[in-house]
Amino acid sequence: MASDRDVLPDNVKPTNYNISLFDLQTSAPWTYQGKVDLDLQINKPTTSVILNTHQLKLHSASITVESGKHGSAIKSSDISYDTKNQRCTISFDQELPQAKKAVLSIEFEGTMNNHMAGFYRSKYKPAVEPAKGVAKDEDGHYMFSTQFESSDARRAFPCFDEPNLKATFDFSIEIPDDLCALSNMPEKETRKSKDGHKIVSFEKSPVMSTYLLAWGFGDFEYVEDFTRRKYNGKALPVRVYTTRGLKQQGMLALESAHQIVDYFSEIFGIDYPLPKVDLLAVHEFSHGAMENWGLITYRTTAVLFDEYASDQKYRNRVVYVVAHELAHQWFGNLVTMDWWNELWLNEGFATWVGWYAVDHLHPDWNVWGQFVTESMQMAFQLDSLRTSHPIEVPVRNALEVDQIFDHISYLKGSSVIRMLASHLGVETFLKGVSDYLKAHTYGNAKTNDLWAALSKASGMDVTTFMDPWIQKIGFPVVTVAEEPGQISVKQSRFLTSGEVKPDEDQTVWWIPMGLKTGAQATDAKREALTEKEDTYRDIDTSFYKLNADQTGFYRTNMPPQRLVQLSKSLDKLSVTDKIGLIGDAGAMATAGEGTTTGLLSFLEAFPAEDNYLVWSEVLSSLAKVRSTFSSDEQVSEGLRKYSLKLTTDAVEKIGWDFQAKDDYLTGQLRALLLSSAGLAGHEKTVAEAQKRFKSFMDGDKKAIHPSLRAAVFKIAIKNGGKEAYQAVQNEYLTTTSVDGKEITLQSMGQVQTPELARDYLDFGFAKVATQDLHSVGMSLSNNAKTRLTVWEYTKANWPMIRERMGGNMVVLERFLRTCLQKHASFEVEKDIESFFKDKDNEGYDRGLAVVSDTIKGNARYRERDLEVVREWLGANGYVK
Template sequence: MTQAREPLGIMDGNPPSCDFSTKTKRGVYLSKGLAFVILVIFALALVATAFIVYNFAACPATDQLANVTKYELTHCDQSKLLVIPLSTENSKSVIPLETTTVLTTTEEIEAVVTDVRLPTNVKPDRYYLKLTPYIYEGNFTFDGELSVVVTVKNDTDQVTFHGVELTFHSINLFEKADGRSVRVVRRTEDVPRQFHVLHLNETLKAGRQYVLNITYTGILNDNLHGFYRSSYEAKNVTRWIAVTQFQATDARRAFPCWDEPALKARFTISIARPSNMSSVSNMNNVGREPHKTLPNYTWDHYAESLPMSTYLVAFAVTDFGSMSDKNFTVWARKEALSSAAYALDIGPKILSFLEEYYKIKFPLPKIDMIALPDFKAGAMENWGLLTFREIAMLYDNNIYPTTAKARVAAVVAHEIAHQWFGNLVTPAWWSDIWLNEGFASYVEYVAVDAVEKTWESMEVFVLNEVQSVFKLDALTSSHQISVEVGNPEEIGAIFDKISYGKGSAILRMMNHFLTNEVFNSGITDYLNAKKFGDAEQRDLWSALTNAAHQKGALDADVAVIMDSWTLQTGFPVLTITRDYDSGLVSLRQERFVLINNTVDNQTAPVWWIPVSYTTASEKDFKSTRPRVWLRGERAIEVKNISAKPDEWLIANIQQTGFYRINYDSRNWRMLVEVLNNPTRFQEIHPINRAQIVDDAMNLALAGRLDYRTALDITSYLTHERSYVPWKAGLVALGYIDMMLSKGAYYLEYKRYVLRLLDGAVKDLGWEVSVNESVVRAQQRADLLSTACHLEHVDCMEHAVRMYTNWMLTPNPDAYNDIHADVRSTVYCVGIQAGGAREWRFAWERFRVASAPAERELLLTVLGCTRAPYLLYRYLELSLRNDSGIRKQDTVRVFSAVASSAIGQPIAFNFVRANWQRIKDYVGSVSTLNTIVKVVTRRLNQPHEFDELERFINESCTELGRPVLQVLESTVANVKWMESNYQTIVDWLLETDQDSKTW
């Protein structure tokens, strides 16, 4: 799964007193007598309903069970039919409502939630699933008929499975061999664990197979999980569709199942859909037939799948259009279908590359990719049916920025990489989800680099996956890569930068110390050994160790090395101290933490660290294999490093190791000198220039390096023109920007950074050339955005002029001559410099825009206004179903508002004042965590921390580890202000005396 990548965004004041509700308050008043009569009628109705359910147990609007005398299970080729005859006692196995026990009391919950794993007595082998979604009937429900063939592993008189928000109509259990009925005497619903337990009147025998038949009704919810509904507008008509998102634990919302990743089974799926719509699922369609009881519905029957986990099951019922290239098909809204052409072009190329990369052919007959109007994640790797947010799959070079093309390629590559790593071989439990997400996050760059060779993808990897995760992993409240998780909220919380970014970074590190040949060979062996099954990280380590030993590439066990990275929280900083007289070099490791608490050196973690390096005379930035290892040692001394006293030394070549580097002061001074030399700085590889900037600024942030040294390094950016070092510099300086933005000396900071930017901004300019490279387009977007943010006069004037001209266009929705690559800057500045008129203009453009990229951009820039009342109104609109803001974009709105010094207090106050309303609306713990995170990033005063802590203690205790990370980050901000604010102000004042260009 690809995470949804949300933007960032700021103010103070109180919520407006106006009521944005569209509901009219009304009341109905009853006399006591009338109320009593109604109560009696209601009670009689309940009794009658229970009687009907008990006697008939019918599921409305579905193909009935042929008088409950047989149940048909149709295989993928439609030629095999498994018929289970029922005895005359079959009706007794239908569970009436009054025999269902629901565990909901406090005592029962406390007694139950000790182990969320299913019992291992029964294992599913095959699911036969028939679903009928009611999309246009008005009630947004679906009927389901399920048969599951299970094998009993241990004698048991209970069958336990998952199910959430499902209403059962009939439950029958039979022995497969002879069709003998097994009586179900009671069903217990364990709400906290989302279990349904069938209590039987006899013991099921180990080794035997049984068939469980269930008919039920579910909800097509609007919370973007399970089997859910989505809509879009076409020619002023609302069109509804029904789609799925099951990872991690939401298949149980669509059908009763054993919803754990290791419990793989084969699936045969049939979907009944309106005859004017189409359906798609994991496998190829093998037959259609009219629905027997619904005249305007058609059954689509799909081939039996390979063994797969429940979270990878997928289906969609839409009225979309499609385009195909052999076994590849893309689906999208008909008016957006042409924008899926690039995904259809690059998808087969990536698939072909990955078949060669893994040395294993893709095992399914087809791949469908579908762009959905509403989708919580960025995309999802369902086997054979990849689902995407529209913005992650659609691209049109006429209306989308060039950078959107890179995004589509990366997300498509990520999801196709999962078809092997995650789908073919699946983690045995969610604790090793990093095997899925870390590997796909790494291979997406490898694949894109292979098919789009000019994009410098492996250099960008360092920015997006290595440096971006360091700050989170520097918190004491971070977590191990491989971490024990239980309930669905804990599982959802580990789909974070640690699993994705750190997971991919340590795989890249391993690739470099093993070599491509050994790494790829071990991966192929692992996949072949575990295909169609499940695995743990030790299985991967074993395969890689065998490959390394066969090739003589390593004299250690991969598990010993890599467990130090996956089973420990955090990462090391390697301090290199040189004795310039003797040439002796000392290497010492310790955990890098943001708040530099004193740690007992005896209990502090240590890592196996591969150390590559080069010197001023060597300048070898190609050899990334380690020349030295710290084998779990806290410190070592090295004598054979041939660096002269006047030569700099740089370690961790191309930042292939997941750790930071600190040097002694003399080596830092030599690096400052070479970087600030306009004719010599390019002697250092661009990735290592970016690494030096990022390491220095973050070492200073954590109190391990003097800020003056770190800022002296950033001054070299005046003559830097490469994207990767510049981006690292902007991110590092961005923290100072955020901390100083409410202070008295922000002007000096702005003048300093604008001096750094001047040359690069002039070189890039506003004019976008034909066939602009992705790297140059990204650099222009970042640098122009920063320049205008810092109120560069020419940048502001140019942007305001372009926005005003667009507003004056007679038909702004049909004609917009602002190039897509610079629209984000132009729109933001135009709204920021304007008032209600400019904001309303952008809002109207959002309301009518159909291109996902334009809609996403407008949602982001609407937070650029400096008018508090508009920001409050924008937050209000994000919680209204009728506003046009999709629920998937709620976080984007909060992030946009909170991204400035003006909007952040407004967003934080709004969240505190409307917390219950937000919880009810978004319906997702992960979304709530993200909202809290984005609205608190700028807090850096003791009283702000006190307010945050009080809010979390009173309202957010159920959110778990992510809010602890928010608290720790805020403490770090407060301590940073106390320790570094004056130092930085003094340095800026000294620097400002030298030049006052702005």
């Protein structure tokens, strides 16, 4: 309800912003001057205007109220700041009358910060000689851009920074005359200003939310293509902008973008509404990308790709992130959520339809298999904790919203949309989406508006069966009991901890059964499960599988014997079926509703598998088991031998060399198997990796295929100690590859001693960009030998870490979550709780709660199954 929100007063409403920025200091103190003329509608008489500001200094304000003929300017009598709530009150000595138009003029000063929020600077190393006007200091060269979502437009200019307070925007900026400026709209005019500078003005934007405004400037160049469809009689220009010397690496994104703009225009039944599409690569970026209307900004590894030097997995990433952000141009930008509690509407839909577009462009990638093994399993992981939240989560204040940009909003949201689209039929679903977009164009909408459009398009009551999925926390597990010719099913809430209390198990979900049965594994049309329990008759119990192709967002708990039977019928299962069964078996083991020994026996059916996505799920399920029991040396060694046996035949079959006929998934499988087998100690793989590593470090850059760098670097560091670690550290400092820094950071976590782990953390905080520090901590916490070192280091250096990342809570929260949640010890969980007890944890408190819940679940799992696993490993010859 709106009354539950802490929002700005409704006595005034913005209609247009005319923003001009000038006197930009492109060196310390990095300040700029600004002026905004803000057209307002005054809804009721008032003596003050309250709007959002954060870290801005307002020099002066005056208002002109248009009445009769012309109004005269009234200067403000006082400007006061509410720093905690990021608001500013501009007061006047006389009452401002109700008016259709008033112009509030504010002169202000801001800072181009280095927190990746608001209007900020990004440090980079130029690929070629940069233009003279490029900002630089002893640390590096800089480009400048914005990141306003969710509520950081207020860091750049005074504004009404709420999603449903839409307005139009005019924007101009003064920059050095050899640099390039960009904004949401095309350039309107450029005129010379003071010596060596120019003022660039842009066309007026459509009506939109403040968080979608964007601008950037720097030493940019671009590659360009055009849409094939005509928009208002002409093709639209699509460009990928980079800092000078990198534009050719934008070709993959460019080729994808123009096709996706046309595809979405077609399937949504609404033409892309702006006159251009720009994609800008930003060197320092807290998220993956940001959907600013007409000027989409990206982290470099999410938009740039070198055909000859990039790991092939980034090809997939670039195409998907481009599609996701382009989906927002309609779903989020053209029609915007009414308030932040409906963030999932934006992100869940863009995630699903982003993959839908990638599948359209690259059907051979099996993106839905990827979705099930990556996105869905990640959503399950977070949503099986008590500390999860509903998809649609109450947000009282915009400052709370950053912590719900998480796997629930994106991945559970998209999983539930996939389930619904599959049930309604994708064409019907997209028809409903198109109707929804047309009904709310340039406006704001709520979840129920989408349900209403989908109900109308499908003739079904979508609201009734979707509400529990959106409004309630968690998801169900369907437990199956077999009798001759029939199965009984029971739904209950699933928790990783396995201890669901009666008051936590009140929800009855609508669950599409997706039943396959019989010798041919054909689809058996069955009603959805809408009760706590039900029985399905006429089942051929020689073979059946629930949740066909894993389209339903729920776990299944099969009888142990059924899992054994299914392991003998893998040929009847789709890739997504296999992934779902493995993920479910692993989750049941963790929660104590199944057994780890049942999972290990089931995985023994997969050594002959040749699909990358299935192997990915096999090995990630196994990694969870190995991580949980890693503190017991005997069991840990037994599981290492088990891993080695599981991967040996497959790794020897696939080999090191890429063939011309290899498709994308084969290449990814090779990288995965070599990494897994090598890290488990497969002797031939280790020897070959060390040989190639030495040649590479001696200068033969072709000794390692770009997609195998991560595997080789990790194996080399694990087996080569300090020397190999230092060689990869040097590679981090010197690499010019767009993905080189990410790959080296992930690899250095394979150090085997606390001393090298501490060295790596020191190196990280001295040399690594803030956006990537979580990769340092995560790679070390994924390694059982160095996990505790990360926590000890965090405690010992907390003031420095808090200071370094505290300017952007998204970055700090991500660091803590990824670095701490792998532990499986009640003692460590208590230590973390005790350490943060007296700290101000606002902005990352939700992340700490998730860490606590996850560690407790891991510790319970370890306690419960350790001896059973030891016994099984002994019985099967893996431990003596």
